[in-house]
Amino acid sequence: MIVAALLPAEARARLVPFALLAVVAAALRAASALLLVPLLGGLFSQSPRAALPWLGALAVSVAAGWILERHLVIRSFDLGFAMMGSMNQRLVDHLMAVQIGWFGAERQAQAKRALAGAVPELFASTVNLATQASICVALPPAIAIGLLFVAWPLGLVALAAVPLLFGALLLGGRLMRRAEADFAAASGEVAARTEEFARSQLMLRAAGRTGTSGTPLGDAIATQRRSGLRILWFALPGTLAFSLAMQATLLAMVAVLALMFTQGTDDAVRTVALIVVALRFLEPLNTLSELFPALESTRAAAGRVLSVLDVPTQTKPERDARPGPAAVAFRNVCFAADGKRVLENVSFVVPAGTMTAIVGPSGSGKSTILSLVARLLDADAGEVEVCRHDVRGYRPDTLMEQLAVVFQNVQLFEGGIAENIRIARPQASDADLQAAASAAGVDEIVARLGSWDAPVGEGGGALSGGERQRVSIARALLKQAPILLLDEATSGLDTLNEAAVATALSRFSHCTVLVVAHRLETIAHADQIVFVEAGRVVESGFRESLVAAGGRFAAYWHHRRDAQRWQMQHSHAGALRDRMASPAGGRTSVT
Amino acid sequence: MARGFQKTMMTALGATDHVMTVLSVTDLTPGFRRIRFSAPTMIDGRETPTASYVRLWAPDPKEPGKVHQRGYTLVEPDAATGQVSFDFVLHEPMGPASAWAAAAKPGDTITASYYMFHKFEPPEDPEGYLLMGDPAAIPAINAILGVLPPEARVVIILQAHAPGDAAIPVTTHPGADVLWTGPGTGALAGAVPHRDWSNWYAWVAAEGAAIKELRATLNRVHGFPLSDIKHAAYWMRGKAMRLRKEAGPSAGETVTRDQPTTQPPFVPIAAANAAAPAAPRPRWRSQRGVELLGSLRWKLRAAGALQGLISLMQLAPLVLMAELGRRLLAGEGRWEVLSPLILWAIALYGAAATLSAGLMLWLHAVDAQFGHTLRVSIVTKLARLPLGWFTDRNAATVHQAVQEDAGRLHYMVTHAVPDVVAGIVTPLAVILYLFAVDAALAAMLFLPLIAFVALYILMMRGVADKLVEFANWTKRANAAASAFVEALPVVRVFGGDGRALRAVLDGQAAFLNGWQRPMAGRKVASQLAIQPPTFLLLITAAGCWRVLSGGMAPADLLPFLFLGTVFGAQIMTVMYGFVPLREAKQAARRIGLLLEEPELDRSRSSRELPPGPLGLRFDGVSFGYRPGKPVLRDVDLVLKPGTMTALVGPSGAGKSTLAGLPGRFHDVTDGAIRIVSGETEIDIRQLKPEALQRAVGFVFQDVRLIKETLRENIALARPGATMAEIEAAARAARIHERILAAPRGYDSVVGEDARLSGGEAQRLSIARALLADPPMLVLDEATAFADPESEHLVQQALSALVGRRTVLVVAHRLHTVTHADCIAVMQAGRIVQSGRHQELLARPGLYRDLWQAGERKSA
Known part of the structure; x- marks a missing residue:
């Protein structure tokens, strides 16, 4: 069962006694119900006092049930806490080891929901539902078996009804779930289309397409309306299946009792008492059907947790490799994400103490190269070497000791600025930290926020993108690892940021540097250019010789130089407008 | 009110006492005294919303030992020192709190409880x-x-x-x-x-x-x-x-x-x-939500009534069975006596099931209609709002309305009302029936309920404090999980171990353990009190006693055995059933507020575009998002037909706001913007909205593509455009080749098989503008350098788009607009300088300062 998968191994053993005790508790409840037969027999007889011993027995079994159920709930707390503790640890451990490449925005949200929402929900369900639900599952068969001894024909009917009733319950639930999912999907589509509609107002109004007929949004609304009614084709049989099964069962049980009564097998008192038992038999199923939505949402929560735990993790080597000179090498590296090829046979070498700039159009796979070096992703084929060893040969800590990394979209931890920089080298002195920070232009941010300990907000939200990158550069400066991996920001490059990037590059001038470069200055300073296009290295070498060769890089270089000098002005060639068909209806244009 | 009952109730409902010690006493006026307290257990860093108050337990001046509760607003709470002040009004004759305060001196103590935050939560943007x-x-x-x-x-x-x-x-x-x-x-x-x-x-x-x-x-x-x-x-x-x-x-x-x-x-x-x-x-805008639900009111009432009937019909067979039992016991075992009861029971069961299905069908039909009307009115509304309304924040408003609130209303219409009605009618009918059968025994059924309520109250002791604490933990866990997941690359690179997140999650678990486990015993006791076996034992025991003492006929026990256990199980259903109803009401209120957003004024918008080349005139334009906070002040600017005007200036000067006004993103608060054609001048508010949108095109940095084919994205403004026209526009915008490289060329769908980079999306939107061919154009120059790698292509596309149109460009890099016919320099919402590049450079002023700063930067 799904619960078992969520429990730590040592707690899993506790599930069996829990289940057994739940069965005993159900048996006690069944006994209380069955005791009604002799009790009522006595009460309705000539000497009603004959009922008293049976009443005593009933009291004993109900009281024993109380004690047992109380004990079960307490046990469910143990299970719940064991589950919560182990779940939290396993999720964090697992996420620490998965390929970062697994994380798109959607999966990030999934992981967050699992961590913060699903685990407490599972705890709450374990504590609140486990006892009730397991007793209610075990109770109908328990009463049915008991009935075999009291009135066997009725017992047989009950026993036969058990699978029918549970089947109808599950079928109804499934149909209902299916219907709700359909409806939710249609509603989600309408909502997404409405949001798109809101975002695109400027454009849609210019197009005069703001109505609901003949537009994608109009279609989605119409679809949703239809599916709102279609939900019934699933929901109706879903609810009917269960209530029909319940009524059919009751009818069958009453029929058997009537038959037994007319044939004289049972007297009136026994017949009436057995009707009461039959009602008791159906009662837990009603309870279960009321618990169904809660059980469903527990199932969904467990599914969310398991889906995160199912993500494959990266391998760790048995023995740690020993880093050699600080070089980086790619040998025939291939990498694909979501079935799409990102890098194909990429090979190049960054000799120790030199700087290589990776250049190319956006979406060509430049940042992926850096992620492979830092082992945030693992190559599908080929080798990525850092300090003369395949990155997969290092323990994570050893690899990271070789690298100082500045990413493009920098995330900060909630906490102060100083704290965020210090993470690069926790034992660094305050003087070192300040030096790194002011070299990266972080003191300006500190001046703005007023303190080194001023909170940077969730994910660094109190800082601009450029400021976050400066904090990240300060981290790299403080770390002073042998290899610098730098992903220059494409947008929001302000003067201070450019200066910080330049400082970082000059501080690492004697180290090995691999930089995804956008600034022409950075490209100009590189010892080697690796030009990447559509996941392949198309050219590499010295800038001067590549420019002289007149290939792809040369074209890129010239375009970029020209772009910097571009000026916006009216075209006097003005050819396009004249070539295009004149616009429709009542419009005047400037010619 | 005296301590007695009220204090006990409050304590039971979750108030915890905190002792506060007087630190200082200051009289702000002769009758208004501020007392500073040390209250470390109360001011412990928990959230204290604006105007939240606590209850002070003021001693009765006459009767020692008796206390009175008074609400006092927290003044200057300081979590770091655990101090807080309260202000007391000292009036004659004095109430107990005033009397206490009048005599208070440093070192005195008084107790206080948190109870129900008095949060200041006005609706958004009241008048x-x-x-x-x-x-x-x-x-x-x-x-x-x-x-x-x-x-x-x-x-x-x-x-x-x-x-x-x-x-x-x-x-x-x-x-x-x-x-x-x-x-x-x-x-x-x-x-x-x-x-x-x-x-x-x-x-x-x-x-x-x-x-x-x-x-x-x-x-x-x-x-x-x-x-x-x-x-x-x-x-x-x-x-x-x-x-x-x-x-x-x-x-x-x-x-x-x-x-x-x-x-x-x-x-x-x-x-x-x-x-x-x-x-x-x-x-009041807030009333629109009530009106929204008003259309449903009689239908939901009818549904509630029908559900009530159905619930009774579902109970009736049980009553009939009890009657059947009674007749059996009375020896009337003949089929003619029993059969009508059985047939009635079956008929009622069947009828209830049929009606129930019918009710469900009807409610879904009602919901489908309601949801449809709702969605159409939201969409219609969106199309009428000023374009400036569509900010990121309001995108969240739309999301909330169409994703979450619409769902809540769906649930309310289809499920919540019948659930609540069934939850109330069933136990009520049962108890009334059972009272009719035997009042003494029926009264006994309240015992487990009383026990449940008592245990529940006992369990909720201190829960108010704990719930606040729990909400804090949840918030912290969410924040820590977000931070951890988002910073995962950094965590990995710097050898972190997720310690912060683990600590928060462990803390949350420990808190839950410390809070929930001691409650477990009471919790299970309260639940057991209303479980069927408890009712069964109670009914049989009390029944035996009543029968043996001769107070009740044995047969009267049957209705209790048939119906008595239904009673307890419904309590929780009803307790939880009201939550979705309340949520739906709030959802309706939020949607109502959206539907009441002020619309763009179109009352005078009836005129067509004048013929001839078009220009624009800003005439004494002022604008502010909020009254009293102008963003633009008295702007005069003329865009002659076929000229290029550049807006420059420091960020926050109002350039983008000004650039949006010609498209009526917002309407000016003062002055006017006029379309100029020869001698004709028309206020843009008098133009038909479609005419205005045709006259002025916008290309901004943030590009919106819709989830349709690339062709449809380009042809959006002119759905009738031929393929040749679309291709010509795409070529001129330097995006044609890229489109051909996509899996299905022009038929590739955005977000499915066409994933465009920033620069590519820019070019696509430029192609769109080219095809729409507006005589006037508002551009953001930043568009050109959003994607350095394809900057030159975007620039070529922009050059093609500019053509010979009347252009207003928001410029960030001065050197790109040195050829403009007019450069307007903005500062703090005003145009402080304007002229050609050379003229502006020749005289001292903001433009020259900005230009020189730019030169230094690039040097």
Whole structure:
């Protein structure tokens, strides 16, 4: 069962006694119900006092049930806490080891929901539902078996009804779930289309397409309306299946009792008492059907947790490799994400103490190269070497000791600025930290926020993108690892940021540097250019010789130089407008 | 009220006592005393929302050992030191809290409890805030004034109980008018000026009876919906203060006194009222949600009634079976006697099932219609809002309305009402029936319920505090999980181990353990109390006793055995059933607010575009997002046909706001923007919306593609365009080749098989603008350098787009616009300089400073 998968191994053993005790508790409840037969027999007889011993027995079994159920709930707390503790640890451990490449925005949200929402929900369900639900599952068969001894024909009917009733319950639930999912999907589509509609107002109004007929949004609304009614084709049989099964069962049980009564097998008192038992038999199923939505949402929560735990993790080597000179090498590296090829046979070498700039159009796979070096992703084929060893040969800590990394979209931890920089080298002195920070232009941010300990907000939200990158550069400066991996920001490059990037590059001038470069200055300073296009290295070498060769890089270089000098002005060639068909209806244009 | 019952109830409902020690006593005015306390257990870093208050337990001055509770607003709580102040009004005759405060000296102690935060949560953007109260409410009013935005309109009406009260310091607020009225229960109610209060939000706190009268007046006379009045009775006249007579002038009379210089000018209320014209019936945006649900009201009521009937029909067979049992026992075992009962039972079962299915069908049909109308009105509304409304924040508003709130309303219509009705009708009918059978035994059925409620209350002890703490833990866990997941690359690179997240999750688990486990025993006891076996034992035991003592016929026990156990199980269903109903009401309110957003004024928009080349004239244009906060001031600018005008200046100068105005993103607050064609000038507000959209095209940095084919994305503005025209536009925008490289070429769908980079999306949007071919164009130059790698292609596309149109460009890099026909330099919402590049460079000023700074940067 799904619960078992969520429990730590040592707690899993506790599930069996829990289940057994739940069965005993159900048996006690069944006994209380069955005791009604002799009790009522006595009460309705000539000497009603004959009922008293049976009443005593009933009291004993109900009281024993109380004690047992109380004990079960307490046990469910143990299970719940064991589950919560182990779940939290396993999720964090697992996420620490998965390929970062697994994380798109959607999966990030999934992981967050699992961590913060699903685990407490599972705890709450374990504590609140486990006892009730397991007793209610075990109770109908328990009463049915008991009935075999009291009135066997009725017992047989009950026993036969058990699978029918549970089947109808599950079928109804499934149909209902299916219907709700359909409806939710249609509603989600309408909502997404409405949001798109809101975002695109400027454009849609210019197009005069703001109505609901003949537009994608109009279609989605119409679809949703239809599916709102279609939900019934699933929901109706879903609810009917269960209530029909319940009524059919009751009818069958009453029929058997009537038959037994007319044939004289049972007297009136026994017949009436057995009707009461039959009602008791159906009662837990009603309870279960009321618990169904809660059980469903527990199932969904467990599914969310398991889906995160199912993500494959990266391998760790048995023995740690020993880093050699600080070089980086790619040998025939291939990498694909979501079935799409990102890098194909990429090979190049960054000799120790030199700087290589990776250049190319956006979406060509430049940042992926850096992620492979830092082992945030693992190559599908080929080798990525850092300090003369395949990155997969290092323990994570050893690899990271070789690298100082500045990413493009920098995330900060909630906490102060100083704290965020210090993470690069926790034992660094305050003087070192300040030096790194002011070299990266972080003191300006500190001046703005007023303190080194001023909170940077969730994910660094109190800082601009450029400021976050400066904090990240300060981290790299403080770390002073042998290899610098730098992903220059494409947008929001302000003067201070450019200066910080330049400082970082000059501080690492004697180290090995691999930089995804956008600034022409950075490209100009590189010892080697690796030009990447559509996941392949198309050219590499010295800038001067590549420019002289007149290939792809040369074209890129010239375009970029020209772009910097571009000026916006009216075209006097003005050819396009004249070539295009004149616009429709009542419009005047400037010619 | 005395401690006794009330205190016990509050403690039971989750209040915990905190002891506070007096640190210092300061008299702000002779009758207004501020006492600073050390209260480390109370001010422990938990959230203390604006104007939240606690209950002080003031000792009774006469009877030792007796205490009275009083609400006091937290003043300057400081979590670091665990200190807080409270302001006391010292009036004769004094209430217990005042009496205590009057004698308080450092070192004294008093207890206080948190109970139900009094959170200041006005609806979003009310027209203004009406704050009313007596001196006791001033600390809370001060707290509220401290958080209201400075541009908010505020009317404060304060009631003076004693002549010195007007000297009590009230926080100054630039938009606030302060009125004082005299003592008396009806004084506050009588002091509300007659005016149009539409969409105002009222916050009132004073003596109980005064509040009651005030609420009624605000609601009936001034039209305030009760949901837009937040009220609190801080004390009760005659009850709490045990005043037998009211001191001071009678109700409604204005107190005249020397006006302290620190006070805002005194406004005689009678005069203000007399001056007000008879206002039309005011309207509140917040009421739109109620109207929204109004269309459903009779249907939901009918559904509720039908569900009630169905519930009874579902119970009836059980009643019939009990009757059947009774007849069997009476020896009437003949088929002719029994068969009608059985047949009726079956028929009722079947009828109930059929009706239930019918009800479900009908409600879904109602919901489908309602949902459809709702969605269409939202969409229609969106199409009528000014373009400037569509900000990121409002994108969230739309998301909330269409994703979450619509779902809540769906649930309410289809499920919530029948669930709640069934949850109430079933046990009620059962208990009435059982009372009819045997009242004594039926009364016994309340025992488990009483036990349940008692255990539940016992369990909820301290829960108010714990729930706040739990919410904090949840918030922290969410934040830590977000931070961890988002910073995962960094965590990995710097060898982190997720310690922070683990610590928070462990803390959360430990908190739950420490909170829930001690409760487990009581929790299970309360649940067991209402489980079927408990009822079974109770019914049989009490039944045996009643039968043996001869008080009841044995057969009367049967209805109890058949129906009595249904009773307890429904409690929780009803308790939880109301939550979705409340949520749906809030959802309706939010959707209602969206539907009430002010629309673009189209009343005068009837004119077509004039013929000939088009230009634009900004004539004394001022604009502000909020009244009193202008973003643009008195802007004059002329865009001659076929010229290029550049807006430059520091960020925050208002360039983008100004650039949006020609498209009526917002309407100007003053002045006008006119389309100029030869001698004709037309205010853009008089143009048909479609005509205006055709006249002015926009290419901004943030590009919106819709989830359709690339062809449709380009042809969006001209759905009738031929393929040749689309391709020509794509070629000119340098995106044609890229489109051909996509899997299905022009038929590739955005977001599915066409994933465009920033620069590519830019070029696609330029192609779109080329095809739409507007005579005037507003551009953001930043568009060109959003994607350095394809910057030159975007630039070529922009050059093609500019053509010979009339262009207004927001420029970030000065050197790209040196060829502009006119450069307008903006600063703080004004145009401070304008002219050609060379002219501007020749004279000292902002432009030259900016240019030189740029030169230094690139040097």
